[in-house]
Amino acid sequence: MVGRVRAVLAAVTVAVTMGSAAPAQTALPPAVNGVTTIAPMLATVTPAVVNIAVTQRAPQVDNPLLRDPFFRRFFNIPDQPQGRPRNSAGSGVIVDAARGYVITNHHVVANGQDITVTLKDRRQFKARLVGSDSATDIAVLKIDARNLTALSWGDSDRLQVGDFVVAIGNPFGLGQTVTSGIVSALGRSGLRVEGYEDFIQTDASINPGNSGGALVSFGGELVGINTAIIGPAGGSVGIGFAVPVSIVRAVMDQIIEYGEVRRGRLGVALQDLTPDLAESLNMTGDEGALIAAVEQGSPAERAGVRSGDVVVAVDGRPIRSATDLRNRVGLIRAGSPVNLEVLRGGGRRSLTVRTAR
Numbered sequence: 001m002v003g004r005v006r007a008v009l010a011a012v013t014v015a016v017t018m019g020s021a022a023p024a025q026t027a028l029p030p031a032v033n034g035v036t037t038i039a040p041m042l043a044t045v046t047p048a049v050v051n052i053a054v055t056q057r058a059p060q061v062d063n064p065l066l067r068d069p070f071f072r073r074f075f076n077i078p079d080q081p082q083g084r085p086r087n088s089a090g091s092g093v094i095v096d097a098a099r100g101y102v103i104t105n106h107h108v109v110a111n112g113q114d115i116t117v118t119l120k121d122r123r124q125f126k127a128r129l130v131g132s133d134s135a136t137d138i139a140v141l142k143i144d145a146r147n148l149t150a151l152s153w154g155d156s157d158r159l160q161v162g163d164f165v166v167a168i169g170n171p172f173g174l175g176q177t178v179t180s181g182i183v184s185a186l187g188r189s190g191l192r193v194e195g196y197e198d199f200i201q202t203d204a205s206i207n208p209g210n211s212g213g214a215l216v217s218f219g220g221e222l223v224g225i226n227t228a229i230i231g232p233a234g235g236s237v238g239i240g241f242a243v244p245v246s247i248v249r250a251v252m253d254q255i256i257e258y259g260e261v262r263r264g265r266l267g268v269a270l271q272d273l274t275p276d277l278a279e280s281l282n283m284t285g286d287e288g289a290l291i292a293a294v295e296q297g298s299p300a301e302r303a304g305v306r307s308g309d310v311v312v313a314v315d316g317r318p319i320r321s322a323t324d325l326r327n328r329v330g331l332i333r334a335g336s337p338v339n340l341e342v343l344r345g346g347g348r349r350s351l352t353v354r355t356a357r
Contacts, residue, residue, distance in 0.1 A: 038166065041220045042178060047120045047149035048094045049214050051170040052104055052127070052141075054112040056086045091169035091213030092117060092141065093222060097148035101256070102141040103248060104212030105227050106132040109139050117143050120176055131255035135195045136243060136331075137227050138251045139212075151214060154221030156244030157317065159183050159200065167204040167226055167240065169213025179205040181238075188241060189323050191228055198327045199241040200224045206240030215242040224248075250331040264332040264355025266305070267298020270322035273310055281310065282346060288312045289325035291342075303353040306344065313341035329355065 090108035095101055102117060109115055115127040125143040132139035163183045171177050181204030189197035200215065206229050215224035224242030254261045271277075271292040278286045288310040294301050311319050314328045315338060332338055334357035342349050 038180075038218060041218065042166070042168075045149075045151055045214070045216055045220050046168060046176060046178070048151040049120070049168040049176060050092045050094060050102060051118040051176065052090045052092045052102075052108060052212060053116045053118065054088045054090065054109055055114040056088065056111050089170055089173040089209050090211045091209065091226070093212070093214045093225065094148050094150045095153070095222070095252070097150040100143045100145055100148065101130070101252070102127065102143060103225055103252060104139050104141060105225065106134050106137045106139045108212045109141070110134075115141060117141065119145075119148075131259045133251050133255065133261045135261070136247055136251050137195070138225065138243060138248055138255075140252050140255045151216070151222040152220070153245055153249065154217050154219070154223040156200065156223045156246045159186060159217075159223060159244075161185060164218045165202055165204055165223065166216050166218070167202065167206050167210060167213060167242075168216060169206070169210035169226060171205075171207035171209040173209055177210075181205070184239070187320060187324065191241065196247065196327045196330050198244060198247060198324065199228070200244050202240050202242065203238040204240060205236040205238070206242075207236050210240075247327070247331055254333060261331075262334045262357055263330045264334045264336060264338070265298075265357060266300040266329055266338075266353055266355060267295035268300045268305065269293040269295075270325060272322045281308075281343075283310065283343065287318065287320050288343070289319050289322040299353050299356045303340075303351050305340065305342070305351055305353065309342040309344050311340050311342050312348075315339050316341075 090104060092102040092104035095103050109129055115129065116124055117127045118124050125145050127141040127143050130140040130142050161183050165183055166178055166180045168178050181202050183200060184203050185201035188199040188201045191197060202215065206226050210226045213226045214222055215226055217223050222245055224244050225248055226240065226242045228241040229236060230239040251261055269292040271290040273286050273288045273290050275286050277290060291305060291307055291309040293307055294305055311325055313319055319325045329338060332355055334355055336355055338353050338355055340351045340353060342351060
């Protein structure tokens with residue numbers, strides 16, 4: 001009898017062990033070169049992701065009467081104290097080790113008086129804000145430090161839904177944390193009223209404090225800057241967003257050179273190409289941006305762009321929608337030539353437009 005009980009217990013133990021191991025095996029990405037861990041890759045890239053601490057002056061309630069010294073004296077109101085400083089935490093990514101450039105979000109460092117960057121090896125440096133761009137939520141910092149590690153740039157235009165990615169940052173001020181997931185969607189927009197939006201959506205956990213951190217491919221390349229989440233309680237529910245590096249690099253280069261982003265302009269009104277519009281234009285598919293109107297005397301008019309043209313590519317890259325075209329052109333330096341591929345009258349034309357500011 002004892003032997004039979006032991007045999008049953010052994011069988012149960014084997015079954016439980018196998019049952020607990022199976023989900024873990026299915027959760028691992030089997031297509032990443034047959035490797036079941038990304039620890040070596042993370043050991044290489046995590047030193048490039050930093051924690052950012054920002055000190056901000058708290059805003060005061062601005063009442064005109066309280067600024068009047070006679071009013072304060074009459075009612076025996078003391079002078080207004082200075083607002084107490086507020087501390088906030090975020091993340092950043094070293095992208096140029098030689099020059100000490102760090103990328104983060106505009107909203108992480110906005111109105112910051114003091115910015116401190118902490119490396120993975122716990123070294124701390126005061127950072128200088130080189131410039132920021134609220135429309136793309138990207139900011140560039142500079143630190144004076146040696147022996148830095150920078151992340152190599154990936155190609156966000158080559159991302160596909162289902163690609164494995166990891167998010168690295170400083171959630172809730174806990175310290176450097178890594179979460180993994182996949183690319184859930186591409187080209188997301190509509191998160192803000194204004195701005196240039198072409199977000200990568202991911203289900204890798206992104207929480208407050210992750211802002212400005214890295215979205216990295218399993219090849220160890222930077223493909224996005226984590227910037228926003230959708231969560232009913234301010235936490236992660238598997239819907240996070242990152243600015244693709246195609247936008248980040250264009251913004252960073254201009255901020256470093258000019259201290260701001262000098263956006264190009266075509267001078268056109270745009271409209272999404274709906275299936276009904278595509279059918280009326282004898283087109284197959286609904287990808288592209290319809291030119292609804294062309295401003296008189298604009299760069300587009302001078303280049304021969306007409307109302308009713310459908311832009312399907314910019315500098316050889318396909319255009320999916322009006323928002324996509326606006327993003328592409330808005331991140332090209334003012335005065336730069338742009339090649340537009342347009343559909344007109346059943347044919348394809350190539351037009352070169354020199355953008356204006």
